[in-house]
Amino acid sequence: MEYRVQIVCLDLEGVLIPxxxxxxxxxxxxxxxxxxxxxxxxxxxxxxxxxxILRRRGITLTDIQEITKDTEPLPGAIDFLHxxxxxxxxxxxxxxxxxxxxxxxxxxxxxxxxCNELVSDADGSVTDYRxxxxxxxxxxxxxxxxxxxxxxxxxxxxxxxxxxxxAHRGFLFRPSTAVSGAHPDLVRTDDHDELLRAIKAVxxxxxxxxxxx
Amino acid sequence: MEYRVQIVCLDLEGVLIPxxxxxxxxxxxxxxxxxxxxxxxxxxxxxxxxxxILRRRGITLTDIQEITKDTEPLPGAIDFLHxxxxxxxxxxxxxxxxxxxxxxxxxxxxxxxxCNELVSDADGSVTDYRxxxxxxxxxxxxxxxxxxxxxxxxxxxxxxxxxxxxAHRGFLFRPSTAVSGAHPDLVRTDDHDELLRAIKAVxxxxxxxxxxx
Numbered sequence: 001m002e003y004r005v006q007i008v009c010l011d012l013e014g015v016l017i018p019x020x021x022x023x024x025x026x027x028x029x030x031x032x033x034x035x036x037x038x039x040x041x042x043x044x045x046x047x048x049x050x051x052x053i054l055r056r057r058g059i060t061l062t063d064i065q066e067i068t069k070d071t072e073p074l075p076g077a078i079d080f081l082h083x084x085x086x087x088x089x090x091x092x093x094x095x096x097x098x099x100x101x102x103x104x105x106x107x108x109x110x111x112x113x114x115c116n117e118l119v120s121d122a123d124g125s126v127t128d129y130r131x132x133x134x135x136x137x138x139x140x141x142x143x144x145x146x147x148x149x150x151x152x153x154x155x156x157x158x159x160x161x162x163x164x165x166x167a168h169r170g171f172l173f174r175p176s177t178a179v180s181g182a183h184p185d186l187v188r189t190d191d192h193d194e195l196l197r198a199i200k201a202v203x204x205x206x207x208x209x210x211x212x213x
Numbered sequence: 214m215e216y217r218v219q220i221v222c223l224d225l226e227g228v229l230i231p232x233x234x235x236x237x238x239x240x241x242x243x244x245x246x247x248x249x250x251x252x253x254x255x256x257x258x259x260x261x262x263x264x265x266i267l268r269r270r271g272i273t274l275t276d277i278q279e280i281t282k283d284t285e286p287l288p289g290a291i292d293f294l295h296x297x298x299x300x301x302x303x304x305x306x307x308x309x310x311x312x313x314x315x316x317x318x319x320x321x322x323x324x325x326x327x328c329n330e331l332v333s334d335a336d337g338s339v340t341d342y343r344x345x346x347x348x349x350x351x352x353x354x355x356x357x358x359x360x361x362x363x364x365x366x367x368x369x370x371x372x373x374x375x376x377x378x379x380a381h382r383g384f385l386f387r388p389s390t391a392v393s394g395a396h397p398d399l400v401r402t403d404d405h406d407e408l409l410r411a412i413k414a415v416x417x418x419x420x421x422x423x424x425x426x
Contacts, residue, residue: 002343002346003329003345005328005345085323086323089325089326089327090323090325091325106299109322109323110298110303110322110324111325112302112303112304112325113302114218114302114360114362115218116216117216130215130216131215131216132215132216132217132361133215133360133361136360136361139359139360140360143356143357143359146352146356147327147345147346147349147352147353148345148346148349
């Protein structure tokens with residue numbers, strides 16, 4: 001029998017850190033940047049809209065990095081991730097942009113992070129964005145499964161569902177009513193301690209158990 | 214164009230920490246445990262031999278964990294890994310056993326680790342071992358490439374070659390003469406600072422550059 005390593009794939013915004021576009025919206029007083037995929041389902045259209053707002057408001061990549069550099073993780077998130085990494089492997093799978101979260105990753109001692117990128121011109125104006133790959137969260141989970149890993153996944157929103165469904169076990173963390181209502185079969189939790197217990201409970205049912213803390 | 218995340222896949226023993234079987238051999242005065250794949254090319258035969266020696270000498274899993282729990286990383290390895298993780302993603306791909314390295318991973322702030330497992334009975338005697346999967350290092354590199362990651366890999370021995378060859382760029386770190394002689398086309402370095410510079414130099418040629426430190 002093969003040794004089945006456990007890995008937990010975590011969404012970043014809403015699970016470990018706040019929503020970064022909201023931070024930028026608040027710091028710059030730009031209400032329009034509060035729009036999310038709930039308001040505009042087409043992600044590319046939403047991003048074009050955001051980039052257009054940044055340009056019109058003269059908000060540069062440097063401004064964004066300045067705003068996001070002291071991002072405070074969600075209460076309890078640092079401790080949660082530290083305890084989780086003591087007992088198994090972790091990958092952060094996020095649709096955020098690397099420039100938003102570079103700084104805050106240091107607070108978490110640099111877990112593995114796969115995310116996307118904003119593109120800027122010589123003046124620092126955001127001109128475009130680049131996805132790592134389409135449906136990147138789901139494909140990462142599938143790749144981990146192919147490596148004989150046992151995969152648990154945690155997310156809060158519609159863009160996490162394909163990842164949660166591809167994993168051996170998926171958890172919703174503090175989802176909106178719309179998200180949890182649309183996926184009543186997914187276990188939902190609103191608390192980091194409860195989430196850690198749930199992950200470890202699933203892990204301990206596996207032949208290759210999570211290491212005890 | 215897609216955003217190409219950079220990842221560096223590192224062998225563990227010989228690159229970041231000493232050879233763990235040698236530590237066990239020295240701590241228990243068991244010369245036979247110094248045998249490596251260089252002496253016995255068939256890995257399964259070597260492992261059966263090692264397990265037989267452990268049994269005959271009465272060396273339990275608890276003994277091994279006690280011996281390895283205060284493993285000192287190689288000089289410079291903690292700083293090297295910290296600096297590497299500040300500018301890109303890292304995965305440790307190792308043929309070692311999780312019980313050997315559980316403790317030392319804390320010293321490195323828990324990078325992603327994929328490795329194998331020793332199996333013990335109720336008395337703590339080592340009875341078997343389990344691979345995560347056959348040719349696991351190479352397959353992990355291939356999976357990362359499928360996720361559109363740019364992969365560099367570092368190893369010191371024959372069991373790393375398929376991983377180094379599967380990566381976009383492979384480096385030998387402090388290889389034996391036999392290993393480097395058999396693979397003269399692979400860049401060889403014996404120093405962590407030089408290795409970091411070489412990795413970053415490759416990264417900076419990529420469209421999606423490594424972040425500056």
